Amino acid sequence: MPALTISDLTKRYETETAVEDLSLEIETGEVYGFLGPNGAGKSTTINILMDYVRPTTGDIQILGYDPHDDLVDVHQRVGILPDRFSVYGRLTGRQHLEYIIDSKGAADTPEKLLARVGLEGAIDQQAGEYSRGMQQRLALAMALVGSPELLILDEPFTGLDPHGARAIRDLVNEENERGVTIFFSSHVLGQVEMICDRIGILHDGHLISEGRIDELRSDAGVEATVSFVVSDLSKRLVDAVDSLDSVTGTTTADNRIDVQVRDDTARIDVLATIESAGGTVETFSVREPSVEEIFTAYTGDR
Incomplete structure (x- = not known):
């Protein structure tokens, strides 16, 4: 069974179509890069996957579940790093992780999760004092709670220096070796070739090409x-x-x-x-x- 199936997905607003007739299928254990310029429809698609936004038309299956009808099952099995997220400035990194761990009923510890993203030294620091890159790492640690089967990462390289970007790539590879399916959007193209099995290119809400990088080069x-x-x-x-x-x-x-x-x-x-x-x-x-x-x-x- 594919980890993620999108069929004829369309999202229209009053005067704008953000995504139109999008169909794609991501196999279990695959690392899939969802590429496109800002405004292409990547974040809209991810928001629909997590049922933050409802589609105009189309069907979605995530790990065999419909995110609209089976939202709790989806969120228990999926880790999400959203784009343009906000931290709670007065809460520490530890408290952010404790909240997600409790909500998922997971057996993780904040110490281990924050160590994986290089924030063990800032675990009891208020997140409002974190740099943008540190906040990005905190959000990634939150996405890892509960050992998800699917990781959805929306612009994971935003705000990261080269060292931080490498840490994200290493972590993605570690999770993928564990069998986790990775679906991530990005317009930071230099990072994509290093970790993706396949990529899809979204432009003006349309999937205009999809395949392995060598196939796309040829085409x-x-x-x-x-x-x-x-x-x-x-x-x-x-x-x-x-x-x-x-x-x-x-x-x-x-x-x-x-x-x-x-x-x-x-x-x-x-x-x-x-x-x-x-x-x-x-x-x-x-x-x-x-x-x-x-x-x-x-x-x-x-």
């Missing part, structure tokens, strides 16, 4: 760059490489030629052409298209 038509350091880099050699159908462009500097290629097989063609033209490859490196480039290809001028 988006963005190109990899292969850099060769070549002895005897002649004009004849460069022209021969440039004439290949699978090559979209070349640039040179000293003995290096940077080649933009459409697919993986083109790299072999380039290497063979260099050698046929009398060059000897000393070293080479590959730069794959980034998630940012894939995202721009799907959400830019299209």
